[in-house]
Amino acid sequence: MNQNNRIGPALVLGLFLCAGLLGLGYWVTSGFMQVKALERSVTVKGLAEREVPADVAIWPIRFNEAGNDLVELYQTVQAHNALVVEFLRQQGFGDAEISVSAPAMIDRQAQAYANATNIKFRYAASSTITVYSTRVDQVRSAMTRLVELGKQGLAIAGADYEARTQFLFTRLNDIKPDMIEAATRNAREVANKFAQDSDSRLGKIRRASQGQFSIDDRDSNTPHIKKVRVVSTVEYYLSD
Numbered sequence: 001m002n003q004n005n006r007i008g009p010a011l012v013l014g015l016f017l018c019a020g021l022l023g024l025g026y027w028v029t030s031g032f033m034q035v036k037a038l039e040r041s042v043t044v045k046g047l048a049e050r051e052v053p054a055d056v057a058i059w060p061i062r063f064n065e066a067g068n069d070l071v072e073l074y075q076t077v078q079a080h081n082a083l084v085v086e087f088l089r090q091q092g093f094g095d096a097e098i099s100v101s102a103p104a105m106i107d108r109q110a111q112a113y114a115n116a117t118n119i120k121f122r123y124a125a126s127s128t129i130t131v132y133s134t135r136v137d138q139v140r141s142a143m144t145r146l147v148e149l150g151k152q153g154l155a156i157a158g159a160d161y162e163a164r165t166q167f168l169f170t171r172l173n174d175i176k177p178d179m180i181e182a183a184t185r186n187a188r189e190v191a192n193k194f195a196q197d198s199d200s201r202l203g204k205i206r207r208a209s210q211g212q213f214s215i216d217d218r219d220s221n222t223p224h225i226k227k228v229r230v231v232s233t234v235e236y237y238l239s240d
Contacts, residue, residue: 059139200239204236
C-alpha cells in the first residue's frame with residue numbers, strides 16, 4: 001500500500017483525537033468553573049421581633065404568721081386563707097382560678113442553729129394562695145387592691161421572690177410562621193445589600209437554619225408585655 005494512503009487516515013484520526021481532547025478539556029474546565037461559581041456564597045442572619053401581651057398570669061399571694069401556740073397558729077392561717085379567697089372572689093375570680101397550698105410551719109427551737117433565748121415566737125408559718133388566670137388585666141387590677149388585705153391584718157410577702165407574679169405568653173405557635181417569614185425576609189435584604197456591594201447577584205438559598213425563639217419581658221416595669229425574638233441564619237449562592 002502507498003505510504004501516502006497510510007498517512008491520510010492516521011492524520012484524520014489524530015485530528016479527531018485532538019478535537020476530542022480539546023472538547024473534553026473545555027467541558028471539564030467549564031464544569032469546574034461552574035462548580036467553583038456555585039461555591040461562592042454569603043451567610044447572613046435575619047432578625048424578627050414582636051411585642052405581644054401576656055395571656056396567662058400566675059399570681060401567688062403569700063403571707064406570714066408567727067406564734068407560740070401551734071394549734072392557734074393553724075387556726076389563724078386558715079382564717080386568713082379564707083380572707084384571701086374571699087377577697088379574690090370579690091375581684092371576680094372563680095374557684096377554678098384559685099388554689100390554696102398547704103401552709104408551711106417551722107419550729108424555730110428545733111433548728112440546730114436556733115438560740116432559744118432570742119426567739120420571741122417559737123413557730124413561724126407561711127401560706128400561699130395562687131391565682132392562675134388568662135384574664136391578665138383583671139389580675140393586674142386586683143393586685144393594686146392588695147392593700148385591703150393589709151388593712152385586715154395580713155402581712156403580705158410582696159417582696160418575696162417566691163411570691164413574684166409571673167406573666168406568660170403561651171401562643172407562640174400562632175405567630176411563629178409570620179415571624180420566621182419576617183426573619184427570612186430580613187436576611188434576604190441583608191444578603192442583597194452584600195451582593196450589591198460586591199458586584200454580585202444573589203442566588204438561591206444554599207442552606208438555612210432557624211434559631212431558638214426567645215420570650216422576655218419588654219422591660220422590668222412591664223412584665224405583662226413580652227418581646228418575642230428569633231434569628232434565622234441563611235446562606236445564599238452568589239453569582240457574577
